[in-house]
Amino acid sequence: MLLRHTTDEVLERNALTVNPAKTCQPIGAMYAALGIHNCLPHSHGSQGCCSYHRSTLTRHYKEPVMAATSSFTEGASVFGGQANLLQAITTIFGVYTPDVIAVHTTCLSETIGDDLVQIINKAVAEGKVPEGKHVIHCNTPSYQGSHVTGFSNMTKAMVTYFADPAAEKTNQVTLFPGWVEPSDMRELKSLAKELGIDVVMYPDTSDVLDAPQTGKHEFYPKGGTTVEQIKASGGSIASIGLGPSGSAAAVEELRKKCGVAGEVMELPIGLQATDKFIDRLRTIAGVSVPDSITDERGRLLDMISDMHQYVHGKRVALFGDPDQLVSLTEFLNLLDMKPVYIVTGTPTPQFENRIRAALGGNVPEAKIRAGAQADMYLIHQWLKQETVDVLIGNTYGKYIARDENIPFVRHGFPILDRVGHSYFPTVGYKGGMRLLEKILGVLMDRQDRDAPEESFELVM
């Protein structure tokens, strides 16, 4: 009982967060920056921030995560970090030769008030940025938003710095994948390819954070969207942003800067959201959906109809990032499961409305909260009041799952104690099958574990 002090009595709080269901902005900016080819993320702040973000990303992916830092000490904290960043830019281009340095700020440099635009302009003016190389930036103060905000800010910065309004108009679609795994990004590209649609997708962490073992470490792995591709995205016929929290800002920026008509959809997790995504893509590009995709959809449907009896009516608690939670809720509702507690630490406008829409009028008793006080302590308190059959969330949920004896499905960020998320998507129809398999796995394992001898069944 590691969380034995959690009580079932919920007291309204407005200044205290206990075990937040979110993390800092910069880690999202760092993750997004890794999705640019030949890019070194750079943390403008003290070493500790950079170290923490690299450690967590590394533990989540079991992959090398390279990033630089302005290494603030007492001096920089008082006089500002300009000298540190200028020196860092010189050193990085001299020693590590990336195409792009993607700078994000930290609470410290934000509080000092460092003007990144001015510092970058100075670096360019002083010839510290070699010809054909780039320094881009976004502001990521962690006293606002969450890691998802940081991801969104860096994705938007890619548009701001690179998308070219004069790019040749092409018959391609710009796709902003939102904060999903490398496996998901690979799957999104593969679905577009199957449809016969040219997409330029960024960021793209596939082939970066799921690199093969070859006996050689590539400091810049072969994946990531190239600067040329991002420039060309200014000439796309349309853009689609998946997940409002992660992608809406980039969609809007591309519209403003390059006049590319865009729309924001929910993340294609589960049958209905994937249907909408595929249907939208085929309509924009004027293509027909190949049998291979229709068949894959059919396999998901078949699995749901075959296994429905084991999931229907089961109560589920979910915590994580807003865009994931909305689509997961819609999928669970389709399975006739009952998502009763839904919590995200990311402040999200319209979160409850989006979740209620995903529930389509079902589960009116569902408790839904977003923001600073929507933390893991709160969801644990609700669970103490009335438990659930399945808990879905990142690795931090394991303490609650253990204390309350609840079957636990890991989904979200970070997952520090299991593998698979890098390799097997949860987006698309295939992703829906994986999610359902995981939910069924924990439920049926529990049934097998707890069944008395006389009702322990070979076939269930």
Add this chain to the structure above:
Amino acid sequence: MDNDTLVVDDLSHHETERLLEIYRPDIFCAGIKEKFAVQKMGIPCKQLHSYDYGGPYAGFRGAINFFKDIDRMVNMKIWSFVTPPWQPKKEQAAEVAAD
């Protein structure tokens, strides 16, 4: 039994298929070997030998179990998603064919 109730003993697979096409029942009850063939036609199928590993169905409490199982199967949401959005609905397709 009501008038027009159809009673067939020793049904063949071919007869099963034709009857399902003609009557489109809300639910079909049979055994494990029929179950998935019937469900492929978009019709839920309840196993009457194993009760789909549910039950018991005997007695008053069993009747409640039976009701719950049938209610679940007839009303599960997934059946209304069988046709993808990019294909005409089955009924529409039939009308087009009839034209």
